[in-house]
Amino acid sequence: MMMIKPKIEILSTGDEVLYGQITDTNAAWLSNYLFEQGYLVTSRLTIGDNLQQLTESLQQRSRQNDVLIVNGGLGPTSDDLTAQAAAQASGEKLILFPQWLAEMENYFAQRNQAMPSSNIKQAMLPQSAIILDNPIGTACGFRMMINQCVIYFTPGVPSEFKRMVSEQIVPDLQKQFPVKYRPLCYRLTIMGRSESDLANEIETRLTVPAGISIGYRSAMPKIEIKLTADQYLQSTMDKLWRELKELVKDNLLYEGTTGLASLVSQLLMQHQQTLIIIEQFTAGLIAYALYHAHAPIVHSEVLSSDQDVNSTLAQLRQRYPQAIILALHDVDQRSGQFKLQLLTPKHNHIYQLRYQGRRYSIDIEQAIFSAVGHDTLRRYLLGLPLIGNNYWLEVIN
Structure with missing residues (x-):
């Protein structure tokens, strides 16, 4: 059987998507999901709630x-125009599908x-449509051909959309366009280097074989x-992967898509260790990410800039003698200086640090400081030096 890589386009609809009032998470998820199944999306297009534009786009893109x-x-509702546009683009009538x-x-x-009588509209589909079931909603999907192009029409609700794609659309694609080789994708995440410096070293010191990007x-x-x-x-890629990890090992945070907070949570549980987080400036971001990753946190607190951190730490150490305490405090936004403190059952590590990188908005700088806190925990639990090699972070004391 001949293996054909189809040209696949995603066409998102809706004024709210077009005008940026909501983020098009469905298209992002679909692009990645199809990639994992061996299909590459070649383009993406967004059209508002305009019947003529939708009809013309279906005719042109097909x-x-x-x-x-x-x-x-x-x-x-009246601004749901996709089925009508599909009928006009194919030169068909909308008919009632009694089964839906x-x-x-x-x-x-x-x-x-x-x-409600308004829902009858959702059973009005182009005459040649083949229904795609929606077991958790009222908007059925459907499939039809226009200009020899296979077109799948899907609901916008993410849970309904994802289930329809995974259970019906991808299996149908696999029948029509079988995949011989699925793509491999290896990922790692680093911190503490600039993108240009990193890319220059990789391109200078590593040879990337043909077929690998x-x-x-x-x-x-x-x-x-x-x-x-x-x-x-895969064997060629595995070799390159080992070389890449060796090259960036001093700045490597994690492999795959685990996430730094999830890795810290896993390490805490492996060590049967509980955690306390005390934050100033970072507005609870350090604790929030770890809570989301189900880390064993026994206490977290956000202190105002004028609160006494030392007395708080002393009380918490007395109350939780075996917990790790991470405290990020005494932040001077003008100079970029701050204190990072890690109290273990046996030691009290205190670092005076200075962020010396480019100045960003406060939310990005909070994310930077939070990442330093997470990385300090990761390093402690892995037995590494507590402060990593970051070009934008100076160790003062």
Whole structure:
């Protein structure tokens, strides 16, 4: 069987998406999910709630692609225009699909509700449409062909959309466009180097074989490095991966997509260690990320700039003698100086540090300081020097 890589485009709909009033998380998730299944999205397009533009886009984009995945506009309200646009683009009529009308009536009956008449619209589909089931909502998806392009129409609600994609659309794609090799994607995250300096060293010292691509994604203070290739290049990619990790080992935070807070949480549980977090300036960000990662935190507190940190720490040490205490305090925003304190059952480590990098908005600087706190915990639990090699962080004392 010939393996064909289809041209796949995502077409997102809705004024709120087009105008940036909501983030298009569905398109981002879909691009990554299809990549994991061996399919590459070649382009993405967003169209507002305009019937003529939707119709023209379906006609034009169906001539340029093998697969279109359209998201949104299948609801019961007047601005839900996708089914009507699909009918006009294909030259078909909208007809009532009794089987979906019955599904919706049953959906409401199970909830002891009468179905509003406006929902009938969701059972009006182009004549050639093949229904895609939606077991958790009233907006069915559907599939049809326009200009020899397979088009999948999907609801905008993320939970409904993701289930429809994973359970129905991808299996259908796999039948029509079977994948021989799934792509490999290796990721690691570092902190403490600039993206340009990092890229220059990698490109100077490593040879990236043909078929393997390397990419960078920077979100201060971290940089993600990603290697991608087809599965048949795995042995070559594994060798390059080992070389890359050796090159960045002094700044490496974690591999994969675990996340720094999740790694710290795992290490705390492995060491059967509890944690206390005391913060000034970072507004609880250090604790929040660790709570979200289910870290064994027994106490966390955000102190105002005029509160006595030392007395608070003394009381907490007496109350929790075996816990690790991380305190980030005495922050001087003008000079960038701050204190980072790690109290273990046996030692009290105090560092006077200075952030000497580019100045950012307060929320980004809070994220930077929080990452330093998380990394200090990671380093302690791994038996590493407590302060990492960060070009933007000076150890004063």
